[in-house]
Amino acid sequence: MFKVKVYITLRESVLDPQGNAVKGSLHSLEYKEVSDVRIGKYLELTIEKSERNVDELVKEMCEKLLANTVIEDYSYEIEEVVAL
């Protein structure tokens, strides 16, 4: 079994209005050090072992459904969980 963490954010070239609003709010709280905020999504998937390569599988899911690659980038971490 695998635990997969998927991170989805707007691409660098795409303006993030939510992130900008949060940055403005952080600045008004005097956190002037913050130069950028990007808001994204975090998904946790639990995937059973199958004959398909898990990395390939997750990439396919991201491309097809989880991310919209026109405006979003994705990355993921795969951890194999061994049942005791």
Next chain:
Amino acid sequence: MKFAVIVFPGSNCDVDMFHAIKDELGEEVEYVWHDAESLEGFDGILLPGGFSYGDYLRTGAIARFSNVMKEVVKAAEAGKPVLGVCNGFQILLEAGLLPGAMRRNDSLKFICRPVELKVANNQSMFSSMYEKEEVINIPIAHGEGNYYCDEETLAQLQKNNQIIFTYNGENPNGSLENIAGITNEKGNVLGMMPHPERAVDELLGGADGLKIFQSIVKQWREANVVNA
């Protein structure tokens, strides 16, 4: 001419769309549930607004994999008119039937009010009843209508005259080049954020949207009815 209004879980403009076609346009129309296997017998496909699947993940992202969408793709490939309004537009983008994607409105607010649109192209099957550059009044109601595409795609849209409607004057949501509605390259799939089905009768505050539906019927009659 017979229209299908596709109903997804969470669609909420399906009844307005049905009313516009049946009572104002005077053409045949049926509701088609999202898990339907076939769209045979329909001459035009309408994807209404709403919040299909609660806008979970992204607007239109889940509806795009509904059973009926395979049939919508086939209808589009066959050259039938396909119109997606608001959430319907978002679904067409996710399905890849139209290029680009939607972002949150730049104000981060849900905006519900009438806006002015300019008819940027009146040569399409959806806009032939309008004058060129005609300014019309149609309501918008969305939180994610901030259209985006890359520069290359934008150049294609402009070169092929695929931009049908633009916001006139103030841009309500931040969309690229004031884009309010675009077609595919072939010109038979239109997606637009404003709601023409809510502007089909003076009682509703205006009837500027009706010509979109009339344009579709006109084109269909010319192509399919002898002695039209």
